[in-house]
Structure formats: C-alpha cells, structure tokens
Amino acid sequence: MVIKIKGKKYYLWRAVDRDGHVIDILMQSHRNEAAADKFFRKLLKPQDSPPRVLITDKLKSYGAAKKKILKGVEHKQHKGLNNQAENSHRPIRVRERRMGRFKSPGHAQRFLSAFEPIRGHFHPFQHQQSAPEFRDTMSQRFENWRNIDGAERCSINLYLEPIAEKQCLVFVIGR
Numbered sequence: 531m532v533i534k535i536k537g538k539k540y541y542l543w544r545a546v547d548r549d550g551h552v553i554d555i556l557m558q559s560h561r562n563e564a565a566a567d568k569f570f571r572k573l574l575k576p577q578d579s580p581p582r583v584l585i586t587d588k589l590k591s592y593g594a595a596k597k598k599i600l601k602g603v604e605h606k607q608h609k610g611l612n613n614q615a616e617n618s619h620r621p622i623r624v625r626e627r628r629m630g631r632f633k634s635p636g637h638a639q640r641f642l643s644a645f646e647p648i649r650g651h652f653h654p655f656q657h658q659q660s661a662p663e664f665r666d667t668m669s670q671r672f673e674n675w676r677n678i679d680g681a682e683r684c685s686i687n688l689y690l691e692p693i694a695e696k697q698c699l700v701f702v703i704g705r
Contacts, residue, residue, distance in 0.1 A: 531622070533557070535632050542622070542642070543569045550655070552646040557639045566595035574599070585611045621649055651675070 531542040541561050545553040554573050558565045566589075574580060583604045586592040596605050625645060632638035651674075654667050 533626070533632060533638060535635055535638065540635055540638070541565070542638075545569075545573050551650050555639075555642045555646060557635055557642070559635070561589065561591060563591040563594040566591040567598060570595050570599045621653075 531544070533540050533542055538559065540557050540559055543556045543558065543565070545555075547553055554569075556569045556572055558568070580600055580603055583606060584592075584596060584600060585606045585608075588607050588609075593605065593607070596603065622642065622645070626632060629641075632641070651671055652668075654664070654671070656664050659667060
C-alpha cells in the first residue's frame with residue numbers, strides 16, 4: 531500500500547496471519563531487498579518459530595530477503611493468494627481519510643501500530659458467528675476493554691485478544 535505524505539511516497543508493509551489478523555505493520559520509503567529484510571527481521575523477533583508458509587505478491591525483493599532470513603520456509607507467490615493482506619489496507623484508508631491524511635511518517639507508524647490491534651479487537655469476524663455468539667463476543671471484548679485502567683493503557687497489546695499471543699504458522703505479506 532502506498533501512502534503519500536508531503537508529496538513523498540511511503541510503502542506500508544503488513545503481515546497478516548491465516549485468520550486475517552494484522553500481525554505487524556512497518557512504514558518505509560523503499561521497496562527494495564533491504565526494506566524487505568528489515569520487515570522480516572521485525573516480524574520474526576517476537577515469534578517463537580518461523581512460519582511454515584510465506585505468501586507474498588510477486589515483488590522480487592521478498593524472495594531475495596527470504597533466502598537470507600527464512601531459508602527453510604515455503605514461499606508462495608501468486609496473484610490471488612495474498613488477498614487477506616491486500617484487503618487489510620481498506621480500514622487504514624478509511625481512517626486516513628477521516629483524519630485528514632497523515633502528517634508525517636512517524637505519525638503514521640505510531641498510529642497504525644496502535645490502530646490495528648485495537649481495530650482487530652473490536653471487529654471480530656461477524657460473518658462467521660451467529661447473532662447471539664457475536665453479541666457475547668462483543669460484550670466480552672467491551673468488558674475486557676473496561677478492565678484496562680489508565681496505568682495499563684500503555685501496554686494495551688497484552689490485553690487484546692490473541693493477536694500478539696497467537697502462534698502463526700502462515701504469514702501473508704502485502705505492501
């Protein structure tokens with residue numbers, strides 16, 4: 531995804547697990563091998579083990595960075611396989627328009643790093659649940675949110691449902 535800030539292009543790199551939850555976001559000014567390398571290292575740092583499968587679009591820098599960092603991981607590049615990553619940018623575009631665009635790359639990185647886990651917490655996959663299940667899920671999530679007091683708000687990722695704790699075996703990468 532490309533975001534223009536003060537006339538300069540920045541690329542938003544997103545990793546999505548197989549369930550469609552955004553794992554990590556990184557904003558960079560380049561789309562080369564070094565940028566992909568940095569993103570993969572940032573992505574793998576909190577994980578216990580590397581993913582089983584890496585699904586990306588056909589950008590060549592993914593393959594070059596994967597050869598260095600993720601040697602034993604299966605890499606799939608196909609037009610339709612990374613749709614989860616491509617669709618995960620839609621809420622970002624909506625939020626960006628409402629905010630009147632991002633003012634700086636640092637502002638965008640800070641906002642998006644906090645926005646995705648919170649959005650994921652309050653937007654469960656409604657189409658996969660019945661109405662009573664969805665109401666129960668939402669009431670539980672709002673209860674979890676109310677239990678967070680002001681002192682603990684800076685470590686909010688620890689309280690949100692298993693996005694940060696989930697063992698992800700498949701990463702879907704999109705830019």
